[in-house]
Amino acid sequence: MTETREKILRVEDVVIRFNLRGKELTAVRSASLDLYKGETLAIVGESGSGKSVFTKSFLGMLDKNGRVASGNILFEGENLAEFTREEQWLKIRGRKIAMIFQDPMTALNPLKTIGEQIREVITLHRGMNRQEAREEALAMLGKVGIGDAAQRYGQYPHEFSGGMRQRVVIAIAAACRPDILICDEPTTALDVTIQAQILENLKELQREMGMSIIFITHDLGVVANVADRVAVMYAGEIVEYGRTPEVFYDPRHPYSWALLASLPQLGEKGEDLYTIHGTPPNLFKEIKGDAFAPRNPRALKIDFEEAPPWFAVSDTHFAKTWLLHESAPEVEAPKIIQRLKEKSLKGLDYGS
Amino acid sequence: MAAEDKREILLEVKNLTVDFKLGRRKFSAVDDVSFHIYKGETFSLVGESGSGKTTVSRAIMGIHQASQGDILYKGESVSGNMTGSQERKFRQSVQMIFQDPMASLNERAKVDYIVSEGLYNFKLFKGEKERKAKVERTLRKVGLLPDFASRFPHEFSGGQRQRIGIARALIMEPEFLVADEPISALDVSIRAQILNLLNKLKKEEDLTYLFIAHDLSVVRLISDRIAVIYKGKIVELAESEELFRRPLHPYTKGLLSAIPLPDPESEKNKNLLIYDPSIHDYDKVPPSWCEAYPGHWVLADERELDLWRRR
Numbered sequence A: 001m002t003e004t005r006e007k008i009l010r011v012e013d014v015v016i017r018f019n020l021r022g023k024e025l026t027a028v029r030s031a032s033l034d035l036y037k038g039e040t041l042a043i044v045g046e047s048g049s050g051k052s053v054f055t056k057s058f059l060g061m062l063d064k065n066g067r068v069a070s071g072n073i074l075f076e077g078e079n080l081a082e083f084t085r086e087e088q089w090l091k092i093r094g095r096k097i098a099m100i101f102q103d104p105m106t107a108l109n110p111l112k113t114i115g116e117q118i119r120e121v122i123t124l125h126r127g128m129n130r131q132e133a134r135e136e137a138l139a140m141l142g143k144v145g146i147g148d149a150a151q152r153y154g155q156y157p158h159e160f161s162g163g164m165r166q167r168v169v170i171a172i173a174a175a176c177r178p179d180i181l182i183c184d185e186p187t188t189a190l191d192v193t194i195q196a197q198i199l200e201n202l203k204e205l206q207r208e209m210g211m212s213i214i215f216i217t218h219d220l221g222v223v224a225n226v227a228d229r230v231a232v233m234y235a236g237e238i239v240e241y242g243r244t245p246e247v248f249y250d251p252r253h254p255y256s257w258a259l260l261a262s263l264p265q266l267g268e269k270g271e272d273l274y275t276i277h278g279t280p281p282n283l284f285k286e287i288k289g290d291a292f293a294p295r296n297p298r299a300l301k302i303d304f305e306e307a308p309p310w311f312a313v314s315d316t317h318f319a320k321t322w323l324l325h326e327s328a329p330e331v332e333a334p335k336i337i338q339r340l341k342e343k344s345l346k347g348l349d350y351g352s
Numbered sequence B: 001m002a003a004e005d006k007r008e009i010l011l012e013v014k015n016l017t018v019d020f021k022l023g024r025r026k027f028s029a030v031d032d033v034s035f036h037i038y039k040g041e042t043f044s045l046v047g048e049s050g051s052g053k054t055t056v057s058r059a060i061m062g063i064h065q066a067s068q069g070d071i072l073y074k075g076e077s078v079s080g081n082m083t084g085s086q087e088r089k090f091r092q093s094v095q096m097i098f099q100d101p102m103a104s105l106n107e108r109a110k111v112d113y114i115v116s117e118g119l120y121n122f123k124l125f126k127g128e129k130e131r132k133a134k135v136e137r138t139l140r141k142v143g144l145l146p147d148f149a150s151r152f153p154h155e156f157s158g159g160q161r162q163r164i165g166i167a168r169a170l171i172m173e174p175e176f177l178v179a180d181e182p183i184s185a186l187d188v189s190i191r192a193q194i195l196n197l198l199n200k201l202k203k204e205e206d207l208t209y210l211f212i213a214h215d216l217s218v219v220r221l222i223s224d225r226i227a228v229i230y231k232g233k234i235v236e237l238a239e240s241e242e243l244f245r246r247p248l249h250p251y252t253k254g255l256l257s258a259i260p261l262p263d264p265e266s267e268k269n270k271n272l273l274i275y276d277p278s279i280h281d282y283d284k285v286p287p288s289w290c291e292a293y294p295g296h297w298v299l300a301d302e303r304e305l306d307l308w309r310r311r
């Protein structure tokens, strides 16, 4: 069904490397994704698995020591992976593809007032004059739940709380009205009520403008709320993707299983929570076979030898695991995640 | 709760007010806040963004000056002037994990130095070998590889940086840890690993926590008691399970109703309760801090207390 929609972005086999004082680190190993117009795609996965680096490459915002070593990033008839000059990116960045960065403090200029920073973006992207832009900036502060907007306008970033700064960064990115908005952990510093309000704002903006959103988050509750589709990333690679209910209710990759099993909602007070044993692979070394195999208690022999290809679970759901091969042994998802639904419903019965 | 009264109080915050400037006027980011934390307890502070949680924790650490009120650690004031040795002891045994990992790490130093800084300040190692071993052990505990020590903060992912901040605090083997959103950037598995570690330190070392977090599923799991703060005032305080079972204040109810559930179907059918502060009628008689049930406190006037208790 999603297949008939227009693809706005096609990313194919992107490899991203960093040079660290002479040593080469591979942060993204052949990751691909398609983004459809108007959809929200969530990327979840292990800390350090390459979510930020991967998506930053769509705006040419990699750190100086990093580069796209191979692969294609196809957008509006151009291959962004071949861009070499900053001028090329200026047409795209902010206007067409905008990003809410993970660390709000680094995204804001500490020496300029909050108001100025929002106003500048509005004048640049929306062609309003100073006074109109100021009015619009004040309205946007209100929209992201910052009261006393007129006073707040003249304050500096350090005078804002962590969550208030995060909301300013969201307001700035949204003010650009891009075709694609990449949200990298945009709501980590927000309480759940303001988070719900911000997610509503984003959805509204999306409906109004047909914007596509890539949403990176560790909060699977937020994923369940906003995402049409989910991609799961591990060690620089996307290992599973599908429509949101498919990935939550019928996950197939052992890493997706382990991720869901670690949810705090499945924990019991006073007992240790489930965690994935071991550490992620060393990114300086080449990875043989399935990158998750050393940490996967149910790994097959072939997992250590050969990297699995994509297998289709449905027309919209794919996973890179040998378990889906026709001659693989029958391995069931862990019992605990089958109880996810029942357990999260328990989260609803507070106060009764 | 007679048994509870015998427990040793480690930290006491008394009528704390912290004022800031907003335009030309002054406003109280923290407004007459009082609570205490028992030794060995995990005490959590939850609430709206901008409600003053970070300001409370910074006041405890002496980063912000209290405009009014007092903070006592082991019965002695730490908000005024401490003697040199008192201050030293306090700085060593009380550690903080900061909310903004990037802003709190020295950009120019390598992780090895950042994590060791407290060890250097207090000369907590005999030789280079011991220091290196401590750094390595602590990095491993938070799920980082020892060879990360030779890298700079900007060469890490968000969650890796946050764990550098955790390692820097834990290496000091503190007795009291103020953790301001310590796990917000971590995936659920590493989050679980850190929570298990904090829980182990609590059991084995009797470590005490002031924990600030927005993830209420985590807060529910790890806290002994929870205080809910709204616009600089604590509006409700109770034991963790009690608060979830019987929230009284409408702000608390709104907060619990908004907890994201990792289940697409429940998320679609969720019923949000929106808190409307104008329902209170505090013009003539201001609300007071009432014990609605044993150990369960709420900010309410008489009419509200009666009403909320009846439901």
Ligand SMILES: Nc1ncnc2c1ncn2[C@@H]1O[C@H](COP(=O)(O)OP(=O)(O)OP(=O)(O)O)[C@@H](O)[C@H]1O
Pocket: A018, A019, A020, A025, A027, A045, A046, A047, A048, A049, A050, A051, A052, A053, A054, A063, A065, A066, A102, A283, B154, B155, B156, B157, B158, B159, B160, B185, B187
């Ligand atoms: N400038 C850099 N130089 C060297 N390595 C880097 C640099 N930036 C990131 N890395 C490494 O690349 C890998 C991927 O990082 P990335 O920030 O994309 O992770 P992530 O999936 O966003 O994680 P998190 O959830 O913790 O934010 C990490 O192992 C990180 O240490």
Ligand SMILES: Nc1ncnc2c1ncn2[C@@H]1O[C@H](COP(=O)(O)OP(=O)(O)OP(=O)(O)O)[C@@H](O)[C@H]1O
Pocket: A158, A159, A160, A161, A162, A163, A164, A189, A190, A191, B020, B021, B029, B048, B049, B050, B051, B052, B053, B054, B055, B056, B099
């Ligand atoms: N240094 C400062 N100067 C002026 N105002 C400040 C300063 N620090 C904080 N504030 C203000 O104090 C209030 C409380 O901020 P604080 O950082 O304590 O909130 P918080 O509860 O930690 O919020 P969040 O959950 O968003 O981190 C906010 O209105 C903020 O703007």
Ligand SMILES: [Mg+2]
Pocket: A051, A052, A053, A102, A184, B157, B158, B159
């Ligand atoms: Mg990241």
Ligand SMILES: [Mg+2]
Pocket: A161, A162, A163, B053, B054, B055, B099, B180
């Ligand atoms: Mg804060």
